[in-house]
Amino acid sequence: MLYILSGASRSGKTIVAKEFLKKTGIPYMSVDAIMMGFTNGIPEYGIHDKLWPHEIAERLWPFLQAMCKSMLWTEVDFVLEGEAFLPELVRKLLDEHPDKIRVAFMGYADANSDEKANDIKKFSSGVGDWLVNEPDDYIKNHIENMVVYSVMIREGCARNNLLYFDTSQDFEGTVRRVLDSFKPPAAQ
Template identity: 50%
Template sequence: MLYLISGASRAGKTIIAKKISAQKGMSYLSLDWLIMGFTNGIPEYGLHDMLFPDEIAQRFWSFFKSMIESMLWSDVDYIIEGEAMLPELIIELIKKHPDKLKVCFLGFADTSVSKKVKEIKDFSSKKNDWLIEKTDEYIIDHVKNMIVHSQKIKKSCKENNLKYFDVSEKFVNTIDDTIEYFML
């Protein structure tokens, strides 16, 4: 079984992947690592971390789809998390392999910018946190972009009948609900 966790930056994808990994004894892969490999290793491909998530997902899709199909063929159990997935793209694989994929998306479509910025500042880890060293203006702009991205994901999940969890309210409870969804 492949567990795919996608959605907006700062929605809790990595937290969920790590907890499921520990509970199920499975490895996980962050798509951020692959995108940084493209960014720093083969910049000529034009796939880099400064693009908007939907653009990354579109450019990354043929590679990612082939990787997933290879993993499904190999019958491995794995968790993959990251922004570089879109509901309207991943639905193709779900329809083709309904019993081998469990997918959800996370976002914060219904929050205020100020609330999410405060949450980032209050709860972000100081260790290995790329956003914490950015200016307030950068963080505010990032949050605004991720709210818009969350709204698009939420709409696409509804259109494609995919599971969407919104962490705008009760972040910790929603993370727990998402983990429970994957553990069933």
């Protein structure tokens, strides 16, 4: 089974992926690492971390789609986690392989940007956290951009009949609901 977990930065995707790994032993990879490989390794491809998430998703899609199809063909159990997926693109892949893919998108379309920025600073582990060391104005601006992106993702999920989980309220409960949606077929 291939699990695709996407959505806004700071919505809880990595937390879900890590918890899912603990519960199932199914590994995950952050698609952000792939994007940074393009950013720093082959910048001539024009895929870099300064683009808007939907631009990264559109540019990375041919690569990610081919990677997903290879994983599906080899029947590997794996979670791909990161911003670089769009509902309309994932929908086509899901339609081709309905019994082999689980998809969930996460965001915080209804979040208060000040509260979300405070939560990021409060709950960050600090280890490998690029955002928490930025100035407050930068963090707030990032959150405001991700609220806009969350609305876009939520609307895309509604149009494409895909699961969208909003972590604006009840973050921990929402993370549990995402995990429940990812339970392997034998565990349901």
